[in-house]
Amino acid sequence: MKATEGHMGRVFVIRLEEGDVVPECIEEFARKNSVSVGHVILVGGIGGGQVVVGPRRSDERPPEPMLLPVDTAHEVVGVGVLAPGEDGTPVLHIHASLGRSGQTMTGCLRPGVTTWLVGEVILYEILAVKVARVMDSASGLALLEPGASPSGEGRIKNLGDASS
Numbered sequence: 241m242k243a244t245e246g247h248m249g250r251v252f253v254i255r256l257e258e259g260d261v262v263p264e265c266i267e268e269f270a271r272k273n274s275v276s277v278g279h280v281i282l283v284g285g286i287g288g289g290q291v292v293v294g295p296r297r298s299d300e301r302p303p304e305p306m307l308l309p310v311d312t313a314h315e316v317v318g319v320g321v322l323a324p325g326e327d328g329t330p331v332l333h334i335h336a337s338l339g340r341s342g343q344t345m346t347g348c349l350r351p352g353v354t355t356w357l358v359g360e361v362i363l364y365e366i367l368a369v370k371v372a373r374v375m376d377s378a379s380g381l382a383l384l385e386p387g388a389s390p391s392g393e394g395r396i397k398n399l400g401d402a403s404s
Contacts, residue, residue, distance in 0.1 A: 302380025
């Protein structure tokens with residue numbers, strides 16, 4: 241386990257409109273408002289796009305993602321972590337459950353899905369925390385690295401990190 245500590249900053253209430261693409265529009269909002277690290281909650285409707293629903297094989301590295309299309313309106317509830325990529329740009333990792341007509345699909349919205357009618361987002365800013373998404377060669381994914389700086393300058397001692 242790796243951890244680091246920060247404190248709450250601003251809280252934003254955001255209304256997404258029809259056709260807004262998640263996570264891109266939330267990342268753009270974060271850039272424009274100088275939010276580097278945060279926690280996101282999403283409720284509303286999703287109308288189209290694709291959702292990552294898992295790797296094809298659990299033992300394969302890097303994993304090959306399985307994508308399912310979203311081709312009509314679904315209810316959505318999601319939660320995510322906003323953190324800077326290695327270049328300092330905010331990147332949102334958000335998972336959500338989408339439901340329609342008694343069927344539910346859960347997965348990562350990374351490839352982008354469009355808002356149907358409305359999406360309501362609460363973005364909690366986290367301040368004074370050193371964290372970045374760092375490319376992990378084994379998984380092929382940009383993983384959250386507590387203590388890392390966005391420029392990849394290395395790590396600081398982390399709470400709960402046995403390796404520090």
